[in-house]
Amino acid sequence: MERPVTRGLGFGLVFLGLVGTIVSCALPLWRLSLPEEPVNTTLGSGARRVWEGLWVCCSRGDPGEGSHCQAYPSPWSLPLDVQAARALTLIAGALGLVAACAGAASVLGCPRLQDPVHRGDLGVCGGLLALSAGVLELLAAGWAVHSARQGRDDPLVALDAKRVPGPAVHLALAAGAALLLGGILLCLSWPKESDRYPPELQKAASTAGKPGRV
Numbered sequence: 001m002e003r004p005v006t007r008g009l010g011f012g013l014v015f016l017g018l019v020g021t022i023v024s025c026a027l028p029l030w031r032l033s034l035p036e037e038p039v040n041t042t043l044g045s046g047a048r049r050v051w052e053g054l055w056v057c058c059s060r061g062d063p064g065e066g067s068h069c070q071a072y073p074s075p076w077s078l079p080l081d082v083q084a085a086r087a088l089t090l091i092a093g094a095l096g097l098v099a100a101c102a103g104a105a106s107v108l109g110c111p112r113l114q115d116p117v118h119r120g121d122l123g124v125c126g127g128l129l130a131l132s133a134g135v136l137e138l139l140a141a142g143w144a145v146h147s148a149r150q151g152r153d154d155p156l157v158a159l160d161a162k163r164v165p166g167p168a169v170h171l172a173l174a175a176g177a178a179l180l181l182g183g184i185l186l187c188l189s190w191p192k193e194s195d196r197y198p199p200e201l202q203k204a205a206s207t208a209g210k211p212g213r214v
Contacts, residue, residue: 004107007123007189011103013182014130018096020175021137025089028053028069029166030082031148051166054086081147088140089172095133096179102126103186120190127186134179141172 024030033050050059058069072078075086106123148163 004189006185007103007120008107010123010127010130010182010185010189011100011107013178013185014096014103014126015100015182017130017134017137017175017177017179017182018093018100020171020178021089021093021096021133024141024168024172024175025054025086025093027166027168027171028056028058029168030054030085030144031163031169032166034162034164052082052163053168054082054089079147081143085140085144088136088143092133092136092140092176092179095129095136099126099129099133099179099183099186102129103182106186106189123186123189127183127189130179130183130186132183134176134181134183137172137176137179141169141176144169144172 029051031052050057052058056069056071058067060067075083078086102122103126106119106126145165148165
C-alpha cells in the first residue's frame with residue numbers, strides 16, 4: 001500500500017475514532033440499571049429505569065412518564081470508575097483532536113507543507129498521538145466494563161446499585177480501536193528513503209561510495 005493511501009486511511013480512522021470518543025463522552029448511556037429488575041433512585045420514587053453518563057444521570061418510570069435528567073452535584077461524589085472514565089475520555093478526546101489535525105495536515109497539505117518528508121513526519125506525530133488516545137479510551141471503557149461486572153457479581157452490592165455497561169461504553173471501545181488502528185497506519189506512512197532524499201543526491205552519494213579506478 002502506497003504511503004499517501006496509508007496516510008489517508010489512517011486519518012479517516014483517527015477522525016472516526018475522535019467522533020466516537022466525543023459522542024461516547026456526551027451520551028448519558030455509560031451505565032444502565034439491570035433491565036430485569038426495577039430500581040429506586042434518588043431522582044424519584046417508585047420503580048424506575050436508570051441510565052448514567054459521565055455528566056448526567058437520567059431515569060424513567062412508567063411508559064407514559066417522560067425521562068428526567070439531572071447533572072451530578074459534585075464530581076467527587078461519583079464512583080471511581082466514572083471519575084476515571086471522565087478524565088481519561090477527556091484526555092483521549094484532546095489527544096485525538098490534535099492527532100486528527102496533524103493527520104489532516106499531512107494528508108491534505110498546505111502551501112508551506114509541500115515537502116513529503118515534513119508531511120510524513122507530521123503524519124507520524126499524529127499517529128503517535130492517536131495511539132496514546134486509543135490506549136486511554138480503551139482503558140476508560142475497559143475499566144467501566146470491569147467495574148460493572150464486578151458490582152453485578154458482588155452479593156454485597158444492593159440490587160438497585162447494580163449496573164451493566166451501556167451503549168456508550170461499546171462505542172468507546174470501538175472508538176479506541178479505531179484510534180489505535182488509525183495511529184498505526186499513520187506511523188507506517190513514514191517517508192521512504194527515496195522520498196527523503198532527492199534522486200540527484202542519492203546518485204551523487206552512490207557514485208562517491210564507489211572505489212575509483214587505479
